[in-house]
Amino acid sequence: MRYLPLNTQDRSAMLASMGAASIEDLFVDIPEEARLSGPIHGLPMHAPEMAVERHMKALASQNLVAGDVPFFMGAGAYRHHVPASVDHLIQRGEFLTAYTPYQPEIAQGTLQMLFEFQTQVARILGCDVANASMYDGSTACWEAISMARRITKRATALLSSGLHPHYVGVAKTMARFTGDALVHQAPSLTAETDIAGLIGQIDKNTSCVVVQYPDILGRVEDLSALAHAAQAAGALLIAVVTEPVALGALRSPGEMGADIVVGEGQSLGVGLQFGGPYVGLFGCKQKYVRQMPGRLCGETVDAEGKRGFVLTLSTREQHIRREKATSNICTNSGLCALAFSIHMTLLGEKGLRGLAQVNHAMAVTAAERLEKVPGVTLLNESFFNEFTLVLPKDARSIVRALADRKILGGVSLGRLYPDEAELANGLVVAVTETATVEDIEAFATNLEELLA
Known part of the structure; x- marks a missing residue:
């Protein structure tokens, strides 16, 4: 039996409080052509389990793996x-069933893992501090833009033409609700990046400059001059890394002066998985740590002087007043972060x-x-x-x-x-x-x- 706790009167009261005449009003932002008007075409309402398994295997066989x-x-x-050891370790019961720690004092293993993850991320990104992960690289990129607005009190972000178009799309979607102005154009098929052009566009209204490293065309550029120009104008430099393995060979964005470095951690420990789930990386300079979204795990000692781990910072809407929250992202990609951290540990710096x-x-x-x-x-x-x-x-x-x-x-x-x-x-x-x-x-x- 379906669980339907609300009656018609309850629903009407809720809709009235939101200023909506019907439930359909809640979906006005979804284009009409993207909405379902009935059951998904071609799927039966019910089928035997063996038939479903056979059908799903037939569909899967069409993939080019x-x-x-x-x-x-x-x-x-x-x-x-x-490595096979990554999958083996993340499937241990104490990790596989663990959700994000709401009672951190009883989740010491999870907190220690996240602390180690943060340390690894901070080191490869070249940042003072890193958080316990975001959903993925694109949402981490938007959170960095939002963080720059809070820090600079400005609302115009310059997005490099070399920034992944999916990251740009996420930022545009979110900016509709925040009022941020995003300046962006598509890349050109040239060997040169748009660093000089970005520097020329920085003005007193610029909150941040967002650049991908290496960029969507694979081009690699020294970010030092861009960092200096942005900071001289009171703006922040946000660097986006979609391939963290590159940081085993290239100078980190933090070394070149980036204020915030975000990225996608999928390359390490996490398979392609048809597009997700992935794990967002987020690091910044120490002076901006209280504006950093998500959660931060820290090391401390208990009453007996023994080493322990705590949830040091969590300025998100579940833990403080909504108007004071830095983010509405309410969890971290814990299992994927664990896979990333295990793979990084197996490799080590030399690896x-x-x-x-x-x-x-x-x-x-x-x-x-x-x-x-x-x-x-x-x-x-x-x-x-x-x-x-x-x-x-x-x-x-x-x-x-x-x-x-x-x-x-x-x-x-x-x-x-x-x-x-x-x-x-x-x-x-x-x-x-x-x-x-x-x-x-x-x-x-x-x-x-x-x-x-």
Whole structure:
């Protein structure tokens, strides 16, 4: 029997208090074409369990699985080898069943893990302090923009053209409700980034400058000059890292002066998982810690002088008055943060640097081979494990044709920027330690045949 605790009178009273005439009024922000007017087409109202299992397996078999074919997709989600010990440890009962600690004094293991996670994140991002994770990189990016507004009392954010378009989309969605002005334009297929242009746009109304490192096209830029220019104008520099393995080889954004560094932690410990769940990273300078969203775990001693862990800071709406909250994100990606932390611990500093070197070396090998394909141009002058190719035709058709040949050959810019015709021939290629020389050769050979 369905549990329906509210009667018609209760619902009417609730709607009246919100100023809504009906429940349908609560969905006005959802476009009409995106709403369901009835049951999902094609699905039966009920079916035997075995029939459902058979049907779901048939649907799953239509997927082209990342681990089964040459894989060169990236653009914010990367395939890395995750040691089997990561999955084994996160499935231990004390971790797998643990929710975010509302009674932290009885969750010492969870708090210690989060404390270690924060330490690792702060070190790789080059920040003084990091929180216990956010939902994912895109929401962490928006939270950083919101944090900059609170700190600077300004409401115009400059978003680099190299910022992932999905991150831009999340920021635009949230800015509708906060009044923040977002200045952004699509990237150009050039080897140069828009650092100089961003510096020229900074003024007295700028709350922050948001730049991705490496950017959506794989380009790598020194952020020092941008950090100096933003701070000289009273604004903050927010750096976004979607591939944390890169920080095993590149200078961290914090070292270059970034005030807030956020990112996506999926690359370490967390599989692709059809797009989620992932884990957002968030770090900042010590002086801004009280404006940092989410939660912060700290180390202390108990009444007997023994080492212990506590929930040091949690300025979110569940714990303090809503108007004083820094965020309405009410939890952290605990299990994914644990997977990240275990993988980082297994690697250590030396291992992370070694993994980064292997990634870069394989990417260089791939770039050199693919650039030899007639008609193909390598856009980047610098990159880590991801770069952009300019093809002689629309990359979307090539990506589909490669998939038909059992090769997942990158992400087309036409897919990311469907309204930007000048980007249609761009193809973002990611190469990690999971790619082999044979995979690269198969990619290049098939690409050459398709472009002939």
